[in-house]
Amino acid sequence: MTQEIQNKLSAFITGEILKQPDRKLGPEEALISGGLIDSFSLVDLALFVEETFGVKVDDTELNAQTFDNLNQLAALIQSRQ
Amino acid sequence: MSESMRFLRNVLGKATLLFVAVNLLFATTDPLSFLGNLSLYNGPIPGRQRIPFGEEPDKAYNLSLNSLEAMFASHELTAGAKPVDEFRVILIGDSSVWGFLLENQDTLSAQLNSADLTTPAGHSVRFYNLGYPTISLTKDLLIIDEAMRYQPDLIIWLVTLESMPHNKQTFTPLVQHNPGRVRALIAEYGLSIDPANPDFKDLTFLQKTLWGQRRPLADLLRLQLYGFAWGATGIDQYIPAAYTERANDLPLVTEYYDLEPDFTADAIAFDVLDAGIARAGDVPLLLVNEPMFIADGANSDIRYNFFYPKWAYNRYLVLMAEQAAVNGWLYADVWQAVSNDEYTNSAIHLTPAGEVQLAAKLLELIHPLLNP
Amino acid sequence: MTLIQISTFVALSLLARVFGSRLPRRWTLLTISVLAVFWLQPASPIRNLDFWLPLLTISIAAAAWAVTLPAGTRPARRDGIAGFFVLGLALAVALTRYIPALCCLTPSRPPETLPLLLGMGIFFGVVWLVGRGFARQPWTLHARVLAVIFLFIILKSEPLAQLTAAGLRGLMGQDPTLAQPTDLRWLGFSYLAFRLLHTLRDRLSGRLPALYLDEFLTYAVFFPSLTAGPIDRVERFQKDLQTEFQLDAIRFLEAGERLAQGLFMKFVLGDALALFALNPANAAQVSTTGWAWLLLYAYALRLFFDFAGYTHMAIGLGLLFGIRLPENFNRPYLQPNLTAFWNGWHMTLTNWLRAYVFNPFTRALRARKWSIAPIILLGQLLTMLLVGLWHGITLNFAIWGLWHGLGLFTHNRWADFAKGRLNVSPQLAAISGALLTFHFVALGWVWFALPDPGLAGRVLRLLAGGAP
Structure with missing residues (x-):
């Protein structure tokens, strides 16, 4: 289950945000603090999560303190499903 | 006791020990005069054209301090070795020489420099402003003493009676905070100043520690930091747009310090003048009685101006002339050389035009002295 | 904060350590924070303002707490105790007027008894009314948001501040023509406003945790961050507050x-x-x-x-x-690009504006299927303009904000364009990027430092090698 969520997230981030579909994202790789995802793309990511998993991610949660890698984001999604 | 508690105790213990050790070291080695010689001026920062002095540092980019070493190290006089083709003239005196309310380009030394003099031997004459606000011959003597290290070829010393009363000699902070140097001068030249005068600020052991000397140390640092602002702006004095003019109406006061009518030479500090001339040694020293404003308002029948009742100043003029003749001084009395409307906020501070007039007079006087 | 004030707070922490077992930490923190609001407030030439402004700070925070109470809940006994306790503290500060040995915690002598009771009555009444009378309708929350923004605009706009100062001077029987915008030096209001807006906004979106009055007040006026931030988030602050704590060596x-x-x-x-x-x-x-x-x-x-x-x-x-x-800085001048700079400079302010301005704005336009570039341009310009105006509602801060908004947009587009196309060594990219970013930021500071745009123009011409 977690793996499936992570795969979907990873595919969206590498394909739509980074535009590098061949790139592999580690589950602990720092997405926000590492500068991979900018503030604009974060909103896109939130919209994607809402459409795909039916989970609301608030505007105030789009920061590295709430989630900074695939593991944390997947856990957040699961906790709200 | 836990590991971290022990660590905390060690940190605090070592910090205290280090603090005490550094303070003791500072008090025993007294490194302040050495530190005063370290300077960014005449390097990354251009040297100052007059000795640092400033009552409003944040506006003037300048400050008053008591370290002669630091004051000289920040001055353009001390930039590198003296050029071989330079005929070096230093100007000594009070705030009128320093240039109170005047930009550097308008001071007496700047006006003299603009004459572009050359000696008969082809050396270019360069004037340096070593005036320093506060009126005291002993303060001037201190500056001459330090300036001799920089090989002047001629010294011009502007004085006035106000710098000569005995009890004014230890009045200025620069003298009070350099007791060691002043006492050495007292001993060498037999000055009548009491070496035990309570005005001298001798430091206790605690005051000599790093903690006790934090203020003078901070001053050294601030002098360097303000140097960047001076370098960037060329400003070393806050000149207000408006100032109170020198008084023309004078109080009805006839006393002048503790002087009696017909006072004699030993009633004022001629010994310090002698010492200054002796300190100059072979270097010619031109003594100048500086110009002053002459009031025509209330009580101007008994007083010349804010500083002087007529009787005292007249007597001083006589004594100066006598002493100069007896001792063979190079002496010029130019007290009326500047027209009366060229004074600013004090009876001795000149406008730029006033400095031009004074410079013209001095140039005549120094022409015969330009032979190295 | 001055060195004396900082040393006092350190000494208080050691005292709290000694007496910690007998005095619950939340009361200690509330007491110090409330007193510090009065103590740190700078003097104002308007009579008694240096007492009223701190009192207003506390009242506004209390009123914000009252409107953010969850629907259907009433204040608890603990809230009542906290309310009267804080009221008592303020009263004690005022009464030092009559005890010369203790006078005064405030920079000038606090008001006399009659105006004091009158003023405190009004403040208390308003808080009570807000909390009780017609509370917890969504419109009261919106009204509160608007009220805080309104106050903010008055304080940060020189003409309005001057006008208000003149009015207050008139009220105090002083000469209104002497009013200066700096009369209204309200300690910490910029930060307080953003903390309150955050709680009000989170209450509207239903994300605000339940908070006791003492927790809320301590969060709003916590003395270390009162004067210059950082802007914490209340749910994070509350977690720390509720955790057992004892000052140990580590x-x-x-x-x-x-x-x-x-x-x-x-x-x-x-x-x-x-x-x-x-x-x-x-x-x-x-x-x-x-x-x-x-x-x-x-x-x-x-x-x-x-x-x-x-x-x-x-x-x-x-x-x-x-x-x-929370941390507020992360080596901003060493960052390789402007986006990273803003992730490391005054982070709590930028995070705040991202959460409450940039993200909702971007989300709204994204939902309307706008294309990417105009959204980013508008979003960055709007956010950075607000960052600028937060410092003061003047032309120079607006220009500074737009400078950074354009810079962020440009960097974003460049990064998008350069993805996979540029082939330089990462070290070279990092160093040249950091140099470029630092100089871009430094040029921006010219606007920030100089209120007069003409003067800023003079300096920029000089910097570019031109004649002044």
Whole structure:
């Protein structure tokens, strides 16, 4: 289950945000603090999560303190499903 | 006791020990005069054209301090070795020489420099402003003493009676905070100043520690930091747009310090003048009685101006002339050389035009002295 | 904060350590924070204003708490105790007027009894009405948001502040023609406003945790972050507040390290650089390109050391009392691009604006299927304009904000374009990027430092090598 969520997230981030579909994202790789995802793309990511998993991610949660890698984001999604 | 508690105790213990050790070291080695010689001026920062002095540092980019070493190290006089083709003239005196309310380009030394003099031997004459606000011959003597290290070829010393009363000699902070140097001068030249005068600020052991000397140390640092602002702006004095003019109406006061009518030479500090001339040694020293404003308002029948009742100043003029003749001084009395409307906020501070007039007079006087 | 004030807070933390077992920490923190609001407030030439402004700070925070109570709940006994306790503290501060030995915690003598009781009655009544009478309708929350923004605009706009100061002077029987915008120096209001807006907004979106009055007040006016931030989030603050805490050697050392760092950065480096950092006076006096750059570099570094030093001290003081305030700086001048700079400069303010302005704005336009570039351009311009105006509602801060908004947009588009196309060594990219970013930021500071855009233009011409 977690793996499936992570795969979907990873595919969206590498394909739509980074535009590098061949790139592999580690589950602990720092997405926000590492500068991979900018503030604009974060909103896109939130919209994607809402459409795909039916989970609301608030505007105030789009920061590295709430989630900074695939593991944390997947856990957040699961906790709200 | 836990590991971290022990660590905390060690940190605090070592910090205290280090603090005490550094303070003791500072008090025993007294490194302040050495530190005063370290300077960014005449390097990354251009040297100052007059000795640092400033009552409003944040506006003037300048400050008053008591370290002669630091004051000289920040001055353009001390930039590198003296050029071989330079005929070096230093100007000594009070705030009128320093240039109170005047930009550097308008001071007496700047006006003299603009004459572009050359000696008969082809050396270019360069004037340096070593005036320093506060009126005291002993303060001037201190500056001459330090300036001799920089090989002047001629010294011009502007004085006035106000710098000569005995009890004014230890009045200025620069003298009070350099007791060691002043006492050495007292001993060498037999000055009548009491070496035990309570005005001298001798430091206790605690005051000599790093903690006790934090203020003078901070001053050294601030002098360097303000140097960047001076370098960037060329400003070393806050000149207000408006100032109170020198008084023309004078109080009805006839006393002048503790002087009696017909006072004699030993009633004022001629010994310090002698010492200054002796300190100059072979270097010619031109003594100048500086110009002053002459009031025509209330009580101007008994007083010349804010500083002087007529009787005292007249007597001083006589004594100066006598002493100069007896001792063979190079002496010029130019007290009326500047027209009366060229004074600013004090009876001795000149406008730029006033400095031009004074410079013209001095140039005549120094022409015969330009032979190295 | 001055050195004396900082030392006092450190001493208080040690006292709290000694008496900690008998005095619950939340009451200690509430007491110190409320008293500090009065103590840290700078003097104002308007009579008694340095008492009324702190009281207003506390009242506004209390009123914000009252409207954010969850629907259907009534204040608990603990809230009542906290309310009367704080009221008692304020009264005690006022009564020092009559005890010469203790007078005064405020910079000038507090008001006399009659105006005091009248004023406190009004403040208390308003808070009570807000909380009780017609509370917890969504429109009261919106009204509160607008009220805080309105106050903010008055304080940050010079003409309005001047007008208000004149009105207050008239009210106090003083000469209104002498009014200055600086009369209204309301300590910490910019930060307080953003903390309150955050709680009100989160209450509207249903994300605000339940908070007791004492927790809310301590969060809003927590003394280490009162004067210069950082802007914490209340749910994070509450977690720290509810965690058992005792000051031990490890925490003391960590706090001491942060305090030492902060003191050195602010009082040694920052204050030293301030002696020749760019300011309106020397900006008009400097006349060569090289020296103008030096003044600007000094300003850039001074601003960082001053502000980051302050943050270190705030965090250090917080740690002494068991509150880990959020970081506000992360080596901003060493970051390889402007986006990364803003992730490391005044982070709590930018995070705030991202959460409450940029993200909702972007989300709304995204839902309307706008294309990417215009959304980013508008979003960045709007956010950075607000960052600018937060410092003061003036032209120069607006220009500064737009400068950064355009910079962020440009970097975003460039990064998008350069993805996979550029082939330079990462080290070279990082170093040249950092240099470029620092100079872009430094040029922006010219607008920030100089209120007069004409003067800023003069300096920029000089910096570019032109004649002044």
